[in-house]
Amino acid sequence: MSLKRYAKSVDGTIPVQALLYTDEDLLASQESVGIYDGPQKSAQHQAGSVYATTYRLFYIDTAHPRSRSFALDLSDVGRTDYYAGLLRSSSKVTLYLRARPKPETATSEHPIGSGTPQSNVTGAEDPVFDSWECEVCSYRNPPGLSPTAARICGLCGVPRSSVKPTSVFAKSSAAASYHLSSSLPSSSLNLPAFGAAAPSSQTSSPESTVDGKTDEEVACPACTFLNHPSLPACEICGTPLPRRPFAMRALHPPAKSAPTSRPITPMTDDDDDDDADSPDKRMIRLSFRKGGDKAFYNVLRRSLLGKAWEGGSSITKPVSAGAPLAKASDTARSGITGILQTVDDTKKTTENNMQDALQDLEALMIKWKDMVRLAQDLNERLTAASTSASGAPSAGDTGPAMITQAVEPEEATFIRSSLAQLGLQMNNTPVTLDMVRDERRWVEELAKELAGILQGQGKAQGMMRRRGIIGLDEVWGGWNRARGVALIPPATFLQVLPQLPSYTSPPIQMRTFQSSGLSVLHTPPYTRAAFASRMVSLLTLAGPKTTVDVAHEEELPIALVQEMVGEVEDAGEICRDESESGVSIPTVGAGRWASGEVRWWVNVFRGYVWDGHEFA
Amino acid sequence: MQLSTHTTPSGFLLPSIHSAPPFFTQQPNPATQAIVAEQWSKLILSYARFRNMFTLRVEDAEIPGGEWDEVLRNERINRRLLPAHLASLIADMVSKNLASYDPPNQTRSVLLWWRQPDEWAEVLYQWADSTGQMNTILTFYEILDPPVPSALSGIPITVLRRAVSILTKSQRAQIISVSDGEGVRFLSRNGK
Numbered sequence A: 001m002s003l004k005r006y007a008k009s010v011d012g013t014i015p016v017q018a019l020l021y022t023d024e025d026l027l028a029s030q031e032s033v034g035i036y037d038g039p040q041k042s043a044q045h046q047a048g049s050v051y052a053t054t055y056r057l058f059y060i061d062t063a064h065p066r067s068r069s070f071a072l073d074l075s076d077v078g079r080t081d082y083y084a085g086l087l088r089s090s091s092k093v094t095l096y097l098r099a100r101p102k103p104e105t106a107t108s109e110h111p112i113g114s115g116t117p118q119s120n121v122t123g124a125e126d127p128v129f130d131s132w133e134c135e136v137c138s139y140r141n142p143p144g145l146s147p148t149a150a151r152i153c154g155l156c157g158v159p160r161s162s163v164k165p166t167s168v169f170a171k172s173s174a175a176a177s178y179h180l181s182s183s184l185p186s187s188s189l190n191l192p193a194f195g196a197a198a199p200s201s202q203t204s205s206p207e208s209t210v211d212g213k214t215d216e217e218v219a220c221p222a223c224t225f226l227n228h229p230s231l232p233a234c235e236i237c238g239t240p241l242p243r244r245p246f247a248m249r250a251l252h253p254p255a256k257s258a259p260t261s262r263p264i265t266p267m268t269d270d271d272d273d274d275d276a277d278s279p280d281k282r283m284i285r286l287s288f289r290k291g292g293d294k295a296f297y298n299v300l301r302r303s304l305l306g307k308a309w310e311g312g313s314s315i316t317k318p319v320s321a322g323a324p325l326a327k328a329s330d331t332a333r334s335g336i337t338g339i340l341q342t343v344d345d346t347k348k349t350t351e352n353n354m355q356d357a358l359q360d361l362e363a364l365m366i367k368w369k370d371m372v373r374l375a376q377d378l379n380e381r382l383t384a385a386s387t388s389a390s391g392a393p394s395a396g397d398t399g400p401a402m403i404t405q406a407v408e409p410e411e412a413t414f415i416r417s418s419l420a421q422l423g424l425q426m427n428n429t430p431v432t433l434d435m436v437r438d439e440r441r442w443v444e445e446l447a448k449e450l451a452g453i454l455q456g457q458g459k460a461q462g463m464m465r466r467r468g469i470i471g472l473d474e475v476w477g478g479w480n481r482a483r484g485v486a487l488i489p490p491a492t493f494l495q496v497l498p499q500l501p502s503y504t505s506p507p508i509q510m511r512t513f514q515s516s517g518l519s520v521l522h523t524p525p526y527t528r529a530a531f532a533s534r535m536v537s538l539l540t541l542a543g544p545k546t547t548v549d550v551a552h553e554e555e556l557p558i559a560l561v562q563e564m565v566g567e568v569e570d571a572g573e574i575c576r577d578e579s580e581s582g583v584s585i586p587t588v589g590a591g592r593w594a595s596g597e598v599r600w601w602v603n604v605f606r607g608y609v610w611d612g613h614e615f616a
Numbered sequence B: 001m002q003l004s005t006h007t008t009p010s011g012f013l014l015p016s017i018h019s020a021p022p023f024f025t026q027q028p029n030p031a032t033q034a035i036v037a038e039q040w041s042k043l044i045l046s047y048a049r050f051r052n053m054f055t056l057r058v059e060d061a062e063i064p065g066g067e068w069d070e071v072l073r074n075e076r077i078n079r080r081l082l083p084a085h086l087a088s089l090i091a092d093m094v095s096k097n098l099a100s101y102d103p104p105n106q107t108r109s110v111l112l113w114w115r116q117p118d119e120w121a122e123v124l125y126q127w128a129d130s131t132g133q134m135n136t137i138l139t140f141y142e143i144l145d146p147p148v149p150s151a152l153s154g155i156p157i158t159v160l161r162r163a164v165s166i167l168t169k170s171q172r173a174q175i176i177s178v179s180d181g182e183g184v185r186f187l188s189r190n191g192k
Helices: A002-006 A171-182 A185-197 A212-216 A244-249 A293-306 A335-391 A399-406 A409-421 A439-455 A472-483 A490-503 A528-542 A547-554 A558-570 B030-051 B083-095 B117-130 B140-144 B157-169
Strands: A026-037 A048-053 A056-061 A070-073 A077-083 A091-097 A283-288 A469-471 A509-512 A519-522 A574-578 A598-602 B055-057 B099-101 B109-112 B137-139 B173-178 B181-186
Touching (some): A002 A070, A026 A293, A048 A293, A077 A293, A091 A293, A439 A472, A439 A490, A469 A472, A472 A490, A528 A547, A528 A574, A547 A558, A547 A598, B030 B109, B083 B109, B117 B157, B137 B140, B140 B181, B157 B173
Antiparallel strands (some): A048 A056, A056 A070, A077 A091, A091 A283, A469 A519, A509 A519, A574 A598, B099 B109
16 A cells, blocks of 8 residues: 555654754654555554654654654655544545656665666665765765765765666675675664565565575664574673564564665565555545644645755755755756855855854843843842741731742742843842952952851851851852852862951851861861860869760760860870770779770870889 | 879889879870870889889780789779880880890890999999998909898899999999909099
């Protein structure tokens, strides 16, 4: 039927974008579309998405994307019809397909139906999809271009001379070379497999003599690894391998992501082809079950009118799409002039793009004053809203308060940070370098901001409200979290810290522990001297203590206390008693000394005078 | 915590610091450790003088039941001096000339100079003078084990030799070889 004759099977598990030719554009898509093959519903294609591109129409089946998806060349579409739908009947778009020149073997069409005389079912290579070298300028044309674009050298515009005449007959060698150049072993090696397994009714091609070596390996559809034929699943990735009989029926197209995907039409219905080829049956209907039909139809029509497949040079260069400057004919593009023109076109396109981009900026520059005013207005309102919300929570049921509560703090923060990113200076917003030109002032502003975060502003609790000492890393992280935007790098952070004591009350200072290099911010009670005297008095009053005891007393983390106690010991205020110097056999009643921890003592040696044995 | 002195069964008065557990720990703070080492060397020398002992070995801290137990251990607070700490204390004492390695070329055993060599020389000269043995030739044995016990009874021969050599340098003694070993003749200072 027409669907089988015109459509090419594609692997719908691959995103459509990846199936496109290099110069093909995806124009529109629509979900929940069913397909009518001729006048009847096509049972296998009743739920899927359609995609219109400049060259093709894709149908990706929702339930069976791998086996039931197909692509249809728009060049085959003769005319279209639109039916808006009535009551329960969905709107439909009918595509009437052109009659094709009928090749000798009607089992399959060449996908493009173009002048290439190759009418081979299992054509292992499709010359237009291959990467090829121009005979004139030696430019290596990349694969993946649309058939139209691939006919002409991308650099000099000289048409590609012809398909290699040997490609049909020297199949295995061609396949091998294809393998090397395209790095798609699955396709190149699966295809000879078709040839060998399905000689079918071919009369002309001798590919049943394809050598059996490549035939034995089965390419994994997922990772393309060539597996031994006896394996049921891929040796590398474990994907179930296609069995050869399935491959022969071509329900499972060779796995690949490039448009080199080669359709294998089922070859069972030679007989009814003649009846099906009547003009009124050569059509495909798209039934839009969930709307979107009008927009899609418009796009499709535009794409059909554009006739990208006829090879307008503006379409071979997608970057310049829309720019009418490259409407030169094919003949004018050949030779050195053509090369120069191509280069020139590219340059002009780039220039145009740049100008477009800069126009936005210029418009912004004209409007900046209004922007600033607007931003300030917005910020003032936000501030007013937040203060009224926090100031009068009792008036929660009145109108304005409802509005203020509707303004989520997160949204307000987002707006403010956006404003700050625009470089608009305001109160209560994170300080950024753009706001303050002078670096010294900047550091001071940052110190003020940090002081606010550490000690809290107004009712808000600062990071150090309940703690007198805090690790530098935590401060840095907390500060940047509070800022949200324009994060402060550690170097700047360290630059700000010396300024901090003058903006905090009581002054917060930084202190680095010698032994570990840990830096902390602390309030006056946690200076070296203050902590030492507090610890000494604790030891004097309560007797020797372990580090854990001290940490418990100070309500600080043990590791931090260990650092601080270490400094006190370095100052000679305390001394240690290691219980490992206990007498090896523990005596009864000595259990309280037997713990494995260091006990801290007031420095009992300082000022000690010998009171032991004296000799007369 | 009030620390108090303690009198050992042998009659030695231990200082109060001996009952402070930190005293038995090697302090990481160098200033504190200096005080600890100073007090330990004073304690060790006092005890050695009290017991008339001359050698201290690192092993004394390892084996319980030795003659140093009263000092190197404190059962009352369940503390003992660790051998490593004792070794460092010994090294400290050697560096301060309060002890010397004996035998030399090892660091496990020391001779304690609870009197300095010149003090020993004075003691020796005083003894010779007070016992009226000037200008008499005495063998080392006669000095170390005199019929009447003296301060020099039982001192190591190394100490005696050092004391005699100091006296020799100041022309107050003369070493004389006798048939069964060495002898020494003390010279009165105004003799020359």
